[in-house]
Amino acid sequence: MVAKFTNDExxxxxxxxxxxxxxxxxxxxxxxxxxxxxxxxKIEVKGSLIDIARLNVFLRTAERVYIKLAEFDATSFxxxxxxxxxxxxxxxxxxxxxxxxxxxxxxxxxxxxxxxQKIVKKAVTxxxxxxxxxxxxxxxxxxxxxxxxxxxxxxxxxxxxxGVALHKRGYKNKVWIAPIKETLASAIVLMSDYYYNRPLAxxxxxxxxxxxxASLIALNIAPGKNREFAFDKWKGFDKNLKKRVxxxxxxxxxxxxxIEVYGTDIDKKAIELAKYHAKNAGLEDRxxxxxxxxxxxxxDSDIGTIICNPPYGERVYDRQEAETCxxxxxxxxxxxxxxxxxxxxxxxxxxxKFGNKADRERKLYNSEKECRLYYYYGKKGD
Ligand SMILES: C[S@@+](CC[C@H](N)C(=O)[O-])C[C@H]1O[C@@H](n2cnc3c(N)ncnc32)[C@H](O)[C@@H]1O
Numbered sequence: 001m002v003a004k005f006t007n008d009e010x011x012x013x014x015x016x017x018x019x020x021x022x023x024x025x026x027x028x029x030x031x032x033x034x035x036x037x038x039x040x041x042k043i044e045v046k047g048s049l050i051d052i053a054r055l056n057v058f059l060r061t062a063e064r065v066y067i068k069l070a071e072f073d074a075t076s077f078x079x080x081x082x083x084x085x086x087x088x089x090x091x092x093x094x095x096x097x098x099x100x101x102x103x104x105x106x107x108x109x110x111x112x113x114x115x116x117q118k119i120v121k122k123a124v125t126x127x128x129x130x131x132x133x134x135x136x137x138x139x140x141x142x143x144x145x146x147x148x149x150x151x152x153x154x155x156x157x158x159x160x161x162x163g164v165a166l167h168k169r170g171y172k173n174k175v176w177i178a179p180i181k182e183t184l185a186s187a188i189v190l191m192s193d194y195y196y197n198r199p200l201a202x203x204x205x206x207x208x209x210x211x212x213x214a215s216l217i218a219l220n221i222a223p224g225k226n227r228e229f230a231f232d233k234w235k236g237f238d239k240n241l242k243k244r245v246x247x248x249x250x251x252x253x254x255x256x257x258x259i260e261v262y263g264t265d266i267d268k269k270a271i272e273l274a275k276y277h278a279k280n281a282g283l284e285d286r287x288x289x290x291x292x293x294x295x296x297x298x299x300d301s302d303i304g305t306i307i308c309n310p311p312y313g314e315r316v317y318d319r320q321e322a323e324t325c326x327x328x329x330x331x332x333x334x335x336x337x338x339x340x341x342x343x344x345x346x347x348x349x350x351x352x353k354f355g356n357k358a359d360r361e362r363k364l365y366n367s368e369k370e371c372r373l374y375y376y377y378g379k380k381g382d
Contacts, residue, residue: 001095001132003236007048011068013158014043016061019364023187024061031058040151044068049238052161052231053245057224060186060217063165066147066158067092074155075109077119080148083155084123090131092159094235096141099124103148110150120148120157142233163230170227171281176207176273177316180309180344184366186213186223188373191362192307192342194218196257199304203294203329205263208274210307211287215278218259219286222249260301264292295328303338303379309366312346319347326353340378346371 016024021038029035031054033045043062047055055065069092072083093099101121105111124146125137145160167183189210194200196218202210216223225246231237263274274289294310310329313322326347333341334356343350346369351357358374365371 003090003092003094003097003234005049005234005236005238006091009046009048010052012045012047012051012055013066013068013156014045014055014059014062015064015066016041016043017063017181017183017365019362020061020183020187023190024059027059027061027190031055050241050244053229053242054248056162056166056229056231057222057242057245057249059166060213060223061183061190063167063183064160064162065166066160066162069146069157069159071154071156073153074150075153077110077115080110080116080150080155081119081123084120084148084157085127087124087127087157089124089127092234092236093124093128093144094141095128095132095134096138097128097234098139098141098143099137100143100145101148102145103150105150106152108150108153110153116148116150120146142235143230144234145230161229161231163228166224168227169223169281171212172207172209172277173280174207174273174276176270178309178311179207180209180366182209182213182223184344184364185209185309186217188307188342188344188364189214189217191373192305192375193340193377194305194307196254196259199260199262199299199301201262201264201297201299201304201306202308203264203292203297203306203332204308204310204325205265205274205289206267206270206309208263208277208287208289210309211261211263211274211289212278212281212283214307215259215261215283215286216281218254218261219257220252220254221282222252225249259286260304261287263287263289264294264297265289266291266293293328294325295332297329297332299336299339301338304336304340305378306333306339306341306343308342309344312369312371314346314369322347323349323353326350327355330355336378338379341376342373343376344371344373350374
């Protein structure tokens with residue numbers, strides 16, 4: 001039996017990586033969602049079913065969109081079972097739905113994650129068996145991930161509408177050394193002064209993430225327009241909603257804009273990969289990728305924005321090699337007074353090696369690693 005999603009107002013909980021809450025809030029505001037508080041890496045907004053599709057397709061800096069199904073006190077397994085049993089899962093999950101339960105317990109009386117997983121699963125299964133009048137669930141259909149989060153004895157039960165996290169846009173399917181996540185790359189572009197009428201350069205472009213995300217932003221291309229989400233496979237979820245959102249996304253594209261986006265890297269293989277990823281993203285004619293060491297960075301333009309993620313000197317490159325990169329970046333770009341620079345690294349002595357004190361810095365995390373984004377402002381463009 002197919003679930004009947006009701007077109008009620010839902011609380012949608014948006015998960016963002018630590019440090020990106022502010023930029024994600026701004027994105028939500030621009031998409032028309034009222035200012036909402038960000039707490040512990042999540043932002044809540046109200047929305048109906050179409051908002052689930054909109055948020056998944058349009059958000060650049062968030063990781064997942066959940067439907068918040070319930071929130072209640074859970075100091076014991078019984079309370080957890082009872083709280084979960086009251087949730088109308090039959091409104092979301094078809095009778096053949098495959099149920100996956102994940103979650104976390106933090107600073108709470110119940111803390112055994114695997115025991116909580118079993119209890120939540122038991123409560124969901126019992127509820128669905130009762131409602132569909134069956135003795136067992138076949139679980140042969142689409143996947144539904146139910147997530148519990150128990151923090152200080154308060155449980156939240158969520159349904160993952162995204163599936164695989166939103167940083168997986170679909171265009172980057174080959175790996176490169178220390179790539180930056182698409183969500184973090186786009187957040188840095190949004191935090192920077194980049195606008196489509198300025199040139200943008202990444203002199204350590206690796207597999208191309210920053211130039212690709214910047215181009216998507218410049219051309220107003222929705223990051224999720226080509227990917228599939230968990231809700232796409234749910235039988236009861238109206239397929240027309242996603243179609244309408246994709247139409248809205250295509251309508252908003254600004255493909256006639258002329259953009260100047262450059263990616264360079266010392267490694268020929270990286271450049272081949274960056275070109276391949278740009279092609280997957282439909283941007284092969286929009287970005288110039290070239291093999292070039294940073295010390296040969298050159299530009300004909302008086303103004304522009306450099307955004308980059310150079311080696312940190314921790315894994316593939318040693319500290320000395322990373323520091324040489326910072327020095328060479330400084331020598332090549334510090335004289336370009338009209339160019340702004342936004343550089344993310346975990347190296348504590350970055351400013352010293354780069355040879356210039358940042359106008360501002362901000363703490364960010366790149367794959368759990370604490371980093372700083374160093375801001376150097378250049379001349380403002382039009
Ligand atoms: C942290 S990775 C950048 C990853 C990239 N943001 C991505 O998403 O794939 C650093 C890059 O710097 C490049 N690199 C190292 N030394 C360089 C140099 N002297 N000049 C230019 N690129 C260099 C490496 O080849 C590598 O691709």
